[in-house]
Amino acid sequence: MYTSLVSRLLFPLQEQLKKHDTVRVRRKLEETQWWDADRIESLRIERLRALLIEAATHVPYYRQLFEKTGFDPAKVASTSCLQQLPTLTKADIRANSQALRHAGARGLVRSTTGGSSGEPLAFFIGAERVSHDVAAKWRATRWFGVDIGDPELVVWGSPIELGAQDRLRQLRDKLMRSTLLSAFDMNDANLDHYLRSIRRARPRMIFGYPYSIAHIARHAQRRGVRLNDLGVKVAFVTSEYLYPHQRDTISTVFGCPVANGYGGRDAGFIAHECEAGGMHITAEDIIVETLDASGAPAAPGQPGEVTVTHLATRDYPFIRYRTGDIAVLDDQRCRCGRCLPMIREIQGRTNDFLIATDGTPMPCGAFTYLVREIAGVESFKVVQESTTLTRIWLLVGDGFDPSALRRLEKGFRRRLGEGVQIGIECVDHIPAEKSGKFRYISSRIPVPAVVATKD
Ligand SMILES: [Zn+2]
Incomplete structure (x- = not known):
């Protein structure tokens, strides 16, 4: 789910408290993006070695792991040395939540994730990592001639964020000149209101789920409301698979390019x-x-x-972390001249929304949040079989209270429609999808049918 939540929750604070660091990191990234491939690789090796040495010295989990496997971080001479280490799964993090902390870490912030491609997971992030993720996002923003403080329209649906909406809004409005539209409430009356808000806000950039932004764009087309005269320079989309027709619709209606982002908290x-x-x-x-x-x-x-080693995670290292997403790497050079390597295709994130009985698309975040809220849920799977039936499988452990199921059922109905049947089963094993194990929430309503219904 790209930096979205981290940066959007923490960016205002970050800017106040750590302004110099984020600015410094971003400036450095704007320099290194033009380095040749060898020079970038040298930088990575140096930083990787430093991270691993730090982990060996100060992080109990890695100290033990390296001792057990005889791994010597000082000898790391290439990024492929990582292959000598085991991967880090969500289960590993869950089982070693404290042992993964740097002994000297201060001010770690607890974070959770569990979007469309992951089991619920709690972990910690340090200030260094936030600076780097925000700076990387900021750099990408500037590739399109917009800056992170420019007027922005955010179409988002994280209940975490919307819950803190009032407080955040004040900061946002002040610091980021940002207009937030909920991706959860896109009925026709609200959509009309959204169009008025957008025209009033005249955003330079749009940020959000591709499905939701395309949905607003199609509504504007139906109503004959023009949005390509507002000066929108780019639409940044993330969290879901971006379909070509969505890119076309957004691009046409807002009169701007669409830029896809990929990542997660x-x-x-x-x-x-x-x-x-x-x-x-x-x-x-x-x-x-x-x-x-x-x-x-x-x-x-x-x-x-996709397995990532994040080099700015000294406080709580993510080394060979398995994301659960599926992607294809690219070996081509980009026309832009940057030597930063590329991803050709991200395959692991489709059908990342469920459809309410009135046809409203509901981002998966709205549902994973409900499941994540319940104590003792170790894993889950949600399948929308049809507009009238959604099934939920839960793998539960210690601390689970069955009375929470009623709340879960109500929460799903409130979002999908009161008439929808919600079938909940507690199971010993979560059935895998034919296509792979990465899909924790999905809809069997075919996408073209959904789009056609809404058009
Ligand atoms: Zn490029």
Whole structure:
């Protein structure tokens, strides 16, 4: 889910408290993006070695792991040395939540994730990492000639963020000149109101879920409301698969390019599309590997599970963290001239929304949040079988209270429609999708049918 939540929750505070650091990191990133591939690689190796040495010295989990496996971080001479280490799964983080902390870490912030491609997960992030993720996002923003403080329209649906909306809004309005529209409430009456808000706000950039922004764009087309005369320079989309028809619709209606971003609160700001259309990895900060089913590097051009080592995570290291997303790496050079490596395709995030009975698309975040709220849920799977039936499988452990199921059922009905049947089952094992294990929430309502219904 790209930096979105981290940066949007923490950016205002970050800017006040750590302004110099974020600015410094962003300036450095704007310099390194033009370095040649060898020089970028040298920087990565140096930073990787420093992170691993720090982890070996101060992080109990890694001290033990390196001792057990005889791994010597001082000998790291290439990024492929990482292959000597095991990967870090969400289960590993869950089981070693405290042992992963740097002994000297101060001011760690607890964060959770569990979006469309992940099981619920709590972890910690330090200020260094926030600076780097925000700076990387800021750099990508500037690729399109807009800056992070420019007037912005945000179409978002995280209940966490919307819950703190009033407080955040004051800060945002002041510091970021940002207009927030909820992606959860897109009925026709609200959409009319949204169009008026957008015309009034005259945003320079739009940020949000591709489905939701495209939905607003189609509504503007139906109503004959013009939005391509407002001076919007770019629409940044994230969190979901971006379909070509969505890109076309958004681009046509708002009269601007669409730039796709990829990342998450857990994995960091992994990649972002540049002005020439290349999906560049934030290579200075993040080493991306794609692994096949056996855990070996995926063959060139083949899809593999995105596994990241975030180099700015000294306080709470993410080393070979398995994201659960599936992607194909690219070996081409981008026309923009940057040597930052690229991702050709992200495959692991489709159907990232459910459809309410009145046809309103509901971002998956609205539902994963409800499940995550329940204590003792270790994993889950949600499948929208039809507009009238949604099924939920829960894998529960210690601390689970069955009376929470009623709340869950009500929460789903409130979002999908009161008449919808919600089938909840507690199981020993979550059934996997044929396509892979990465889809924790999905809809069986075919996408073209959904789009057609809404058009
Ligand atoms: Zn490029």
